[in-house]
Amino acid sequence: MALTLREEHGLAIFLILMFLIPCVMIIFVAAEVPYSTVSGEPVKDAAIAAGITVTSVKDSTWNLPGATGGKTYVLSDTAGNTVTISTQSFDSADSRDAVIRLYNAHPVGRGHPVGSLIVLGSQLIYVTPANSEILNEIGPALRNRLK
Template sequence: MTAYTRLEIGLAIFLVAMFLIPCALIIFVSAESPYYLISGEPVREAALAKGITVLSAKDVTWNLPGAIGGKTYVLSDSSGTTVTVSTQSFDSAEFRDTAVQLYHSFPVGRGKPVGSLVVVGQHLVYVTPADSAILEQIAPLLRQNTSP
């Protein structure tokens, strides 16, 4: 048997660290969003509070387990920018979290939509496009609803 050199031991420690550090960051940085019921329509309320016009709203139910209904809104701000915002309510945290995992399982450009997904209580809120100024305006009000 040969003794391992310092270089080999250092390389082994480096490889293990390169695997464990990202895993630890994911575990410690990502916080689970609590599941709780929010009454009303948080997106409509946030939009109206920020002076954003709701051009249309229609009922929709996503084809996912546990989805119990939501709305698709078309919002417009004073500069004429429009975005589509879809919400969906889920009957349990497990179904809501499964939908989030499904969304993140697709790589960008290969089936993954180009919008932004936000968790608000029992709702998932999906905004297209993700870099919209309207999302920046309503996001702080939606974040206020992220704790029971």
């Protein structure tokens, strides 16, 4: 069964559009988070506001260029869910964005961690596991910090 010339053109256009549409959607839907200094401990504040228990907090600094320090939190809720959240501040938008590009450069299982990376001003917030109910509970309070 051979395709006619018209069908071949239609198939080629369809394949091109199937590639271009997701690329265009990513460009227009993905919002850049402006670099601004974040004060205080937004994760701890969001957890307390949502009624989540902060089980432990310790200082941590990621071994990455421009990292200036952050915290690692272990949070738990009344349902028994536990999540580890690490935050890290960066000295510039360029150093923060370089880490984001590095994170997104690897597919999961090939050097890409399995958690979620959230951008909050000058901070990156890394949540493990990514599908935790706790993240859904503290998410609105973190989003309010962006405004």
